[in-house]
Amino acid sequence: MNFGILVNEGPFTHQASDSAYRFAKAAIEKGHQVPRVFFYYDGVNNGNKLSEPQSDDRNLVKLWAELAIEHGVDLVVCVAAGLRRGIKDENLAEGFGISGLGQLIELGIAADRTIVFGD
Amino acid sequence: MSEEFFDIEGKKKRFMFLNRKAPYGTIYALETLETVLISAAFEQNAVIAFVDDGVYQIMQGQDTGAIGMKNFSRTYGAVEMEKEDADEDPDLDIEWRIVVERESLEQRGLTADDFIIAVEVLGCEELSRLMNEQDVVLSG
Amino acid sequence: MSNGRKVLHTVNKSPFERNSLDSCLRLAVKGSGILLLEDGVYAALKDSEGSQTLSSHSGDFSLYVLGPDIEARGLAGKPLIEGCDVVDYSGFVDLAAEYDTVQSWL
Numbered sequence: 493m494n495f496g497i498l499v500n501e502g503p504f505t506h507q508a509s510d511s512a513y514r515f516a517k518a519a520i521e522k523g524h525q526v527p528r529v530f531f532y533y534d535g536v537n538n539g540n541k542l543s544e545p546q547s548d549d550r551n552l553v554k555l556w557a558e559l560a561i562e563h564g565v566d567l568v569v570c571v572a573a574g575l576r577r578g579i580k581d582e583n584l585a586e587g588f589g590i591s592g593l594g595q596l597i598e599l600g601i602a603a604d605r606t607i608v609f610g611d
Numbered sequence: 612m613s614e615e616f617f618d619i620e621g622k623k624k625r626f627m628f629l630n631r632k633a634p635y636g637t638i639y640a641l642e643t644l645e646t647v648l649i650s651a652a653f654e655q656n657a658v659i660a661f662v663d664d665g666v667y668q669i670m671q672g673q674d675t676g677a678i679g680m681k682n683f684s685r686t687y688g689a690v691e692m693e694k695e696d697a698d699e700d701p702d703l704d705i706e707w708r709i710v711v712e713r714e715s716l717e718q719r720g721l722t723a724d725d726f727i728i729a730v731e732v733l734g735c736e737e738l739s740r741l742m743n744e745q746d747v748v749l750s751g
Numbered sequence: 752m753s754n755g756r757k758v759l760h761t762v763n764k765s766p767f768e769r770n771s772l773d774s775c776l777r778l779a780v781k782g783s784g785i786l787l788l789e790d791g792v793y794a795a796l797k798d799s800e801g802s803q804t805l806s807s808h809s810g811d812f813s814l815y816v817l818g819p820d821i822e823a824r825g826l827a828g829k830p831l832i833e834g835c836d837v838v839d840y841s842g843f844v845d846l847a848a849e850y851d852t853v854q855s856w857l
Contacts, residue, residue: 494731514840606853627854651757748855
């Protein structure tokens with residue numbers, strides 16, 4: 493099965509990004525596909541390469557990037573929501589891309605299931 | 612995974628945009644509205660639903676001067692126009708509905724006359740059946 | 752109920768914080784699934800007032816609770832309301848595949 497994921501919140505402030513990540517990882521481990529994760533609203537902050545959590549805590553930006561690099565998950569930060577919040581090419585984390593809301597709708601159309609994680 | 616997976620030509624799904632939050636206190640109303648308008652280009656079925664505090668998004672008479680935020684309430688008119696296009700164009704074989712939950716209105720002492728656009732007011736039982744039909748529900 | 756479609760509703764907020772669970776219970780069709788996760792798991796605690804509305808609907812829905820969120824919050828030793836299935840993330844994935852649509856109540 494193909495799962496599309498929408499992440500509405502940034503790392504750390506809400507559990508949304510963690511829950512989404514754990515779901516995505518479990519899905520991949522079970523042999524499903526997660527073709528794309530779309531980051532919207534404050535979710536764009538998951539793509540900020542300047543994020544520096546405490547060293548004994550999980551690094552969500554890097555965890556997401558690993559899914560992209562190891563499993564080909566397309567991590568898309570919404571361009572408009574990103575601009576509002578200062579997420580641009582110059583501070584975009586490895587593994588992430590920036591694109592338009594159309595990619596969220598496209599994901600909803602293409603995926604077997606679309607799941608939203610937010611506040 | 613790419614091109615074949617995203618080859619969505621001709622695929623039609625039923626999308627619901629579920630609005631449950633008031634405007635201005637948070638950005639969800641505005642950014643969900645932006646998603647609705649982008650979705651029009653994809654010729655999908657859409658239900659734009661206002662439930663709980665989401666009903667406040669479409670109140671008439673919003674004046675944001677003193678709070679210094681953009682008044683985006685008139686942009687809901689564009690959603691209404693997309694719905695009219697969907698209704699009137701026989702080649703566009705899709706349905707768009709703009710619905711408000713009756714119980715949410717009544718709890719808040721509102722009626723459909725308070726709104727800036729025309730809406731269908733549905734009781735919770737009818738709305739629940741409509742929700743159950745949706746393929747994709749985007750919540751903000 | 753309509754044509755056999757089954758929706759998995761997810762609720763991630765505490766019943767004391769938000770009306771999301773109440774709205775979900777009002778608008779979910781009987782026979783749907785409801786998954787409590789994140790702060791939503793508090794609604795499953797048997798001895799809490801927060802579980803009353805959910806208990807009053809017992810039998811109407813298939814109820815699931817995300818175990819990792821129960822454990823994180825120190826609730827693993829507390830009794831949950833009747834009819835709750837505790838699942839992990841792998842179980843969440845299975846549910847998402849089994850149901851036709853996942854609808855999030857935020």
